[in-house]
Amino acid sequence: MPDLAAAFGLGRAALRHALRWGLDAVLPPQCLTCDMAVQAPGQMCSACFRATEFVTEPCCQQCGTPFSSAQQGGVAKRCDPCTQDSPPWRQGRAALRYDNQARRIILPLKHGDRVEMARALATHMARAGATLLREADVIVPVPLHRWRLLTRRYNQSALLCHELGRIAGRPVVADALVRTRATASLAGKTKRQRAQTVSGAFAVRPTRQARLAGQRVVLVDDVLTTGATATSCTVALLAGGAARVDLLVGARAIFDDILS
Numbered sequence: 238m239p240d241l242a243a244a245f246g247l248g249r250a251a252l253r254h255a256l257r258w259g260l261d262a263v264l265p266p267q268c269l270t271c272d273m274a275v276q277a278p279g280q281m282c283s284a285c286f287r288a289t290e291f292v293t294e295p296c297c298q299q300c301g302t303p304f305s306s307a308q309q310g311g312v313a314k315r316c317d318p319c320t321q322d323s324p325p326w327r328q329g330r331a332a333l334r335y336d337n338q339a340r341r342i343i344l345p346l347k348h349g350d351r352v353e354m355a356r357a358l359a360t361h362m363a364r365a366g367a368t369l370l371r372e373a374d375v376i377v378p379v380p381l382h383r384w385r386l387l388t389r390r391y392n393q394s395a396l397l398c399h400e401l402g403r404i405a406g407r408p409v410v411a412d413a414l415v416r417t418r419a420t421a422s423l424a425g426k427t428k429r430q431r432a433q434t435v436s437g438a439f440a441v442r443p444t445r446q447a448r449l450a451g452q453r454v455v456l457v458d459d460v461l462t463t464g465a466t467a468t469s470c471t472v473a474l475l476a477g478g479a480a481r482v483d484l485l486v487g488a489r490a491i492f493d494d495i496l497s
Contacts, residue, residue, distance in 0.1 A: 269357050270341040279357035290334035292365060292489060299324055300464065301331035301365070301489045324464055325471040326456065326482045330369060331489035332361035335460055339488040343459050347393045355393065358459075358487050359400030366455070366485035370405040373483070374452040377409075379470055380439070382416040397487065398457045407455075413445045414470055423465065431465035439470045441477030450478035461486040 266278040270289075273282035281289065295304040297316040304310050313320070333339040342358055345351035363370060370376075378394035386392055395411045402409040417440050423431045441449060454474055461467060461484070471482045 269354065270338065278353070279360070285338070288338045290336060290338065291361065292331045292334055296330075298328055299326070300329045300461065300484075301486065302491060303334060303489075324468055324484075325475065326467065326484045328369060329461070329467075329484035329486070330362075330366040331461060331486045332358065332365040333488040335462075335488035335490040343487055346396075347459055348389075350390075352391060352393075352396055355396035356400050359397050359404060362397065362457075362485055362487055363401055363404045366401075366483075369455050369483040369485055370401065370407060372453055373405070373407050373455040375408050375410050375413075375449065376402050376405075376455045376457060377413040377449075377474065378411055379456065379458040379466060380412075380414045380416055382419045384419060394458050397459065401455075401457060401485070410445055410448055412442055413449060413454075414439050414473060415442050423462070428463040428465070431463050432468070435465050435469045437469070439473040441473055446477050449474065451480050452478075454479045454482045456482050456484050457486070458484075459487045460490060461488070462490040 265274045266276070266280070267273065268275050268282040268285050269279060270281060270285045273284070275282055290303075292301055292303050295307045295310060295314065296302060297304065297310055297319055298314045299319040300316060302316045302319075304316075310316060315323075333342070335343070342354055346354035346358065376398050378392060378398040380394075381389065381392045392411075398409045398411060401407070416438055418438055420434050420438050423434060426434065456467060456470055456474065458467060467484050467486075471484070474482050
């Protein structure tokens with residue numbers, strides 16, 4: 238019986254390989270951000286890869302803002318905004334700098350039904366947040382309001398969570414947080430206006446409080462701008478019993494006017 242099961246497993250693997258080979262022959266995989274042919278789905282061509290600004294050390298330990306030198310963040314390794322007004326989460330990491338190249342990955346995922354982008358972006362997020370994921374008890378996404386979810390049909394942050402859970406081998410509680418009210422778009426708003434808009438807009442789902450109690454949570458979102466949404470979600474998670482919250486995002490916006 239074990240030999241039969243092993244043979245069956247090998248047969249399924251061979252079938253998947255054959256189907257993948259056939260599909261690639263008919264529709265060759267293209268670069269994640271352009272139409273150049275690549276070896277496997279989810280890859281970038283060499284030109285797009287070089288154009289992508291990955292966030293690596295040195296960077297702010299709380300928000301993932303990249304530093305120009307190791308000395309910039311001082312001993313605490315924190316940027317000035319985080320030093321002056323420390324976010325409620327413990328540590329934060331971002332995979333990419335949110336520039337035009339990163340938008341070519343994130344905006345199609347967020348607004349263009351390109352859900353396959355989630356796996357590729359999560360791979361880079363898992364690299365950036367390896368330490369956070371290794372220490373995590375559970376992974377939780379920033380939620381959408383039910384009306385926006387109905388319109389969009391999926392939550393891009395939840396898709397990223399599930400991919401990260403698969404990569405890191407960590408449980409995902411996709412419905413841990415709820416939006417208690419619909420909020421206006423944050424686009425074009427100042428840091429203060431963003432904070433006011435989402436203040437108190439999130440809560441832990443009552444049926445998930447026991448699951449989160451005493452847990453080390455990694456909160457996942459696609460983009461970190463001023464941190465207003467992440468702050469409101471973190472406050473809700475801590476109030477709901479989480480032991481601590483770390484933040485992992487696909488990209489970090491670097492704009493002096495919204496960080497001051």
